[in-house]
Amino acid sequence: MCRRLIIISFTWGDVDCNSLADKFGTPLYVYDESVINSRCNEIEQDFLQKWDNTFAYYASKAFSIKYMTRIIKNHGMGLDVVSEGELLTALHAGFPAEKIELHGNAKSFYDINSAVKSGVGRFIIDNIQELELLAKVSHDNNFVANVLFRVTPDVKTDTHAHISTGVKGSKFGFPIEGDMLNEAVKFALNDDYINSQGIHFHVGSQLFEPVSHLEALRKIIKLMLKLKRNLNFITRELNFGGGFGARINPKIEHVALKNFTDPLMQMLESECKANDLLRPRAAIESGRWIVSEAGITLYTVENVKRLPGILYIAVNGGMSDNPRYALYGAEYEAVNVNNPDGEIYNPEGRVSIVGKCCESGDILIDDAKISYTKPGDIIAIYNTGAYNFSMASNYNKLLRPAVIFANNGEANLKVERQTYEDLLKGELL
Numbered sequence: 257m258c259r260r261l262i263i264i265s266f267t268w269g270d271v272d273c274n275s276l277a278d279k280f281g282t283p284l285y286v287y288d289e290s291v292i293n294s295r296c297n298e299i300e301q302d303f304l305q306k307w308d309n310t311f312a313y314y315a316s317k318a319f320s321i322k323y324m325t326r327i328i329k330n331h332g333m334g335l336d337v338v339s340e341g342e343l344l345t346a347l348h349a350g351f352p353a354e355k356i357e358l359h360g361n362a363k364s365f366y367d368i369n370s371a372v373k374s375g376v377g378r379f380i381i382d383n384i385q386e387l388e389l390l391a392k393v394s395h396d397n398n399f400v401a402n403v404l405f406r407v408t409p410d411v412k413t414d415t416h417a418h419i420s421t422g423v424k425g426s427k428f429g430f431p432i433e434g435d436m437l438n439e440a441v442k443f444a445l446n447d448d449y450i451n452s453q454g455i456h457f458h459v460g461s462q463l464f465e466p467v468s469h470l471e472a473l474r475k476i477i478k479l480m481l482k483l484k485r486n487l488n489f490i491t492r493e494l495n496f497g498g499g500f501g502a503r504i505n506p507k508i509e510h511v512a513l514k515n516f517t518d519p520l521m522q523m524l525e526s527e528c529k530a531n532d533l534l535r536p537r538a539a540i541e542s543g544r545w546i547v548s549e550a551g552i553t554l555y556t557v558e559n560v561k562r563l564p565g566i567l568y569i570a571v572n573g574g575m576s577d578n579p580r581y582a583l584y585g586a587e588y589e590a591v592n593v594n595n596p597d598g599e600i601y602n603p604e605g606r607v608s609i610v611g612k613c614c615e616s617g618d619i620l621i622d623d624a625k626i627s628y629t630k631p632g633d634i635i636a637i638y639n640t641g642a643y644n645f646s647m648a649s650n651y652n653k654l655l656r657p658a659v660i661f662a663n664n665g666e667a668n669l670k671v672e673r674q675t676y677e678d679l680l681k682g683e684l685l
């Protein structure tokens with residue numbers, strides 16, 4: 257009889273995270289590609305195939321790299337971009353322009369010009385000045401721009417104010433009440449280079465219940481009726497936005513997309529029927545839900561400092577690669593890769609995982625539940641796939657981490673770690 261010693265190591269996408277840290281260094285963003293694919297498949301099955309005349313976009317601001325846009329393209333989905341930079345990322349990866357929509361509340365001439373020249377499929381209009389600019393650029397390029405009007409439906413959301421976007425007084429879009437929207441719709445209907453397709457709304461981010469989406473939709477249907485009656489404007493397309501939440505650790509079941517899309521589609525179909533409205537093509541625009549849970553960040557522990565009432569675990573990254581605690585108190589959970597199943601460390605006091613940046617707010621997890629951790633250990637923070645790489649900075653002149661895609665035991669480098677040469681490029685003496 258031979259007995260095998262089984263070493264249980266912490267893996268992500270079936271790749272051992274200690275070896276990843278050894279090979280590629282830390283901090284390191286690691287994505288499990290199968291999670292992204294399964295989210296896209298869920299969109300396909302539970303939304304696109306289930307309901308007629310629907311479409312889905314990935315909000316690329318959540319994580320915009322060429323390879324990610326390639327995955328989205330392979331699933332036949334569309335892409336939401338907010339800047340010329342996000343647009344170029346997609347185009348460089350061969351993403352079809354007609355499946356791209358251009359968003360943003362302060363689109364520049366360059367954003368619009370670049371989008372028109374490459375033949376972007378949808379423009380989500382935020383204000384009248386941008387609409388006039390789009391009409392002019394479209395005219396100059398003999399291009400007809402398909403537009404949706406972004407409306408703030410004035411609903412409250414159960415999320416942090418900084419990621420709540422659908423409230424009255426928001427900087428985004430046209431207020432649902434008042435004349436601003438009418439003026440823009442009238443302008444659009446009278447312009448040969450603008451094709452008015454419909455309405456867009458987005459209530460906020462990191463939501464777990466469809467309450468505010470539904471409340472918004474109810475108001476939007478009234479708006480559709482009003483626009484039809486008063487301006488003869490037919491809403492042929494309706495975009496519900498994104499905002500579907502991501503769980504804090506992989507032990508919790510992820511939020512099913514149909515918890516949102518089923519009630520939204522049911523309401524849309526029945527209300528359109530009841531009000532004798534054309535049921536518009538319905539679209540979603542999800543970022544976090546598609547990509548957040550797929551990603552973890554690996555760090556090396558530099559030191560552990562015990563003070564009265566608090567134990568600091570300081571790591572070799574921080575708000576430079578994940579500013580979300582500092583921005584809006586985002587919550588995370590961590591695991592010690594070298595001791596994944598150990599008992600919780602310091603159960604009586606607080607354990608705070610902090611970064612190496614020169615700010616007291618440079619916190620990754622304020623009250624962490626993690627096993628015994630010592631300098632040199634590798635720790636992983638879950639659910640960092642969205643809005644971490646995209647928001648990363650070179651604060652304190654730290655280098656931006658590399659990005660790895662792990663898939664069935666294979667690790668593929670998708671973004672190289674920045675070098676000091678990259679860092680100083682463009683600086684002149």
Ligand SMILES: *Cc1c(COP(=O)(O)O)cnc(C)c1O
Nearest residue numbers: 315458461462498499542543544
């Ligand atoms: C940010 C944003 C999204 C995506 O939000 P998630 O919470 O990542 O799904 C979709 N639409 C608009 C207009 C956005 O601003």
